[in-house]
Amino acid sequence: MKLSTYFRSSASYRVRIALGLKGLSWEPDYVNLPKGEQRDADYLGINPQGLLPALTTDEGGVLTQSLAIIEYLEETHPTPALLPSSALIGPKCGQWRS
Numbered sequence: 322m323k324l325s326t327y328f329r330s331s332a333s334y335r336v337r338i339a340l341g342l343k344g345l346s347w348e349p350d351y352v353n354l355p356k357g358e359q360r361d362a363d364y365l366g367i368n369p370q371g372l373l374p375a376l377t378t379d380e381g382g383v384l385t386q387s388l389a390i391i392e393y394l395e396e397t398h399p400t401p402a403l404l405p406s407s408a409l410i411g412p413k414c415g416q417w418r419s
């Protein structure tokens with residue numbers, strides 16, 4: 322899978338943390354935000370919103386929005402789990418999402 326990312330993008334960093342915790346390998350697609358590369362036609366073809374991150378799956382699907390990408394990673398690679406399975410503690414972690 323390929324992650325469109327930039328080192329100073331906090332939303333991309335969330336996804337990189339999840340990929341790292343799950344031990345998944347990924348190919349970087351570096352998009353330089355200060356240079357405005359997120360508005361280049363090539364990147365708008367991946368994410369018309371012009372925002373990072375975007376994940377291109379091995380099947381060629383594209384996901385945007387860091388939390389949606391993380392949910393996809395959790396669904397497709399459930400181990401190790403990112404959230405505790407406890408009925409109370411799992412949703413408590415969700416309280417921190419924004």
Ligand SMILES: N[C@@H](CCC(=O)N[C@@H](CS)C(=O)NCC(=O)O)C(=O)O
Nearest residue numbers: 330331332371372373374386387388
């Ligand atoms: N809610 C989105 C936020 C995406 C976002 O705002 N990304 C920033 C970088 S952290 C971006 O691409 N900014 C480029 C711009 O505003 O032109 C997510 O979680 O993925």
